[in-house]
Amino acid sequence: MNLLMFSGEYDKALAALILANSAREIEVEVTMFFAFWGLCLLRDPEKMTMENKTSYEKMFSMMTPKGPGELPLSKMDFSGIGKSMLIEMMEDDDTPELIAFLNGAVKKGVRFYVCKLSMEIMGLKEEELIPEIEVVDAKTYLKDALESNMQLFI
Amino acid sequence: MNLLMFSGEYDKALAALILANSAREIEVEVTMFFAFWGLCLLRDPEKMTMENKTSYEKMFSMMTPKGPGELPLSKMDFSGIGKSMLIEMMEDDDTPELIAFLNGAVKKGVRFYVCKLSMEIMGLKEEELIPEIEVVDAKTYLKDALESNMQLFI
């Protein structure tokens, strides 16, 4: 299974990571390819740097979500109120938070590809992201996706 | 064909249901798996209940769209004005409304899977949804999707 992670939204990332974890549990190979806003999920809030960034890149770094905790909902976010509500409802239901599913996916051997061009445009550096990633180009993504028996754009 | 219905928006649901109906007409098997906001499409506005719901779940039930008629557009909704305009344009063109495509899909034998975890988190009960659904987990979705020759995340 190959998931193209474009959106960088809490609820979509949650759906994708639940699928990735479930797929590994039934021994399906999983690649997640992060592009554009999807990169925000992989940012480590502790490792933000402003070195070697243009002023646009600095602005962009500050305005975009820094890691899984800061991703907004795709709808009904209401500046975070909707998201807090969803997280409380997940807790009531003993569903783990997004970060737990991300760590689970890492531990279960999901492959994390990151789009080289997106990193360059946004000015994100490899050391600002979680260490388990591999930076690749669009063709590497395509070859992996074309060999998978299932691809989603999320 | 397997469609993961995540978004719960009028225009995306319309596109998905037109594809589902067309696929059945050329004898392709179709599964639609409803998760997160996608569940709103399957709500029966006559069957809403507040029993056995936490206060968050009650609030959520009231704030989210109750059935196909209430789904917003993914863009240019303008609190419903854009949607009314689209529906009028569809009428001018003799295109049926969303509910007709939903009923068509049911009649043509499209399989309706609903995500168990989403139902639990949102506090929706099976009796609040249309009767043709089957509640399944992520692994059941994955197995169906992996066996399909086409999957979309909508």
Place this chain on the structure above:
Amino acid sequence: MNLLMFSGEYDKALAALILANSAREIEVEVTMFFAFWGLCLLRDPEKMTMENKTSYEKMFSMMTPKGPGELPLSKMDFSGIGKSMLIEMMEDDDTPELIAFLNGAVKKGVRFYVCKLSMEIMGLKEEELIPEIEVVDAKTYLKDALESNMQLFI
């Protein structure tokens, strides 16, 4: 590879056209099927007409983006400020603009299918779109997509 272009957003169109160009470079067949908002990408701003349109269709023609240059971002658009910023960041990085990727895709032989029903509902005429398109119905899309080894809904 078959891409269903639904969203009509600058960043998603950019991602899709980068994939389409890259796929052609490794000799993969590519079909892009444009439906709903996706049609806006193919509008030629020089060729807009108001003839034979209902008043809703005229309004719709004026309110929706006219060609690749006018597409908004899927997030952080801020009435165009976010988009200008992204475009400047792309320039700093020598990444071509959206229109260059569209022209590249045309030149490299990507197949451009346009959804007949969407055109009828929105009241767009074939002569308002770029000339390289072919107007088809949902079943033609489905047959193409089912034969591809990869499909995305964008």
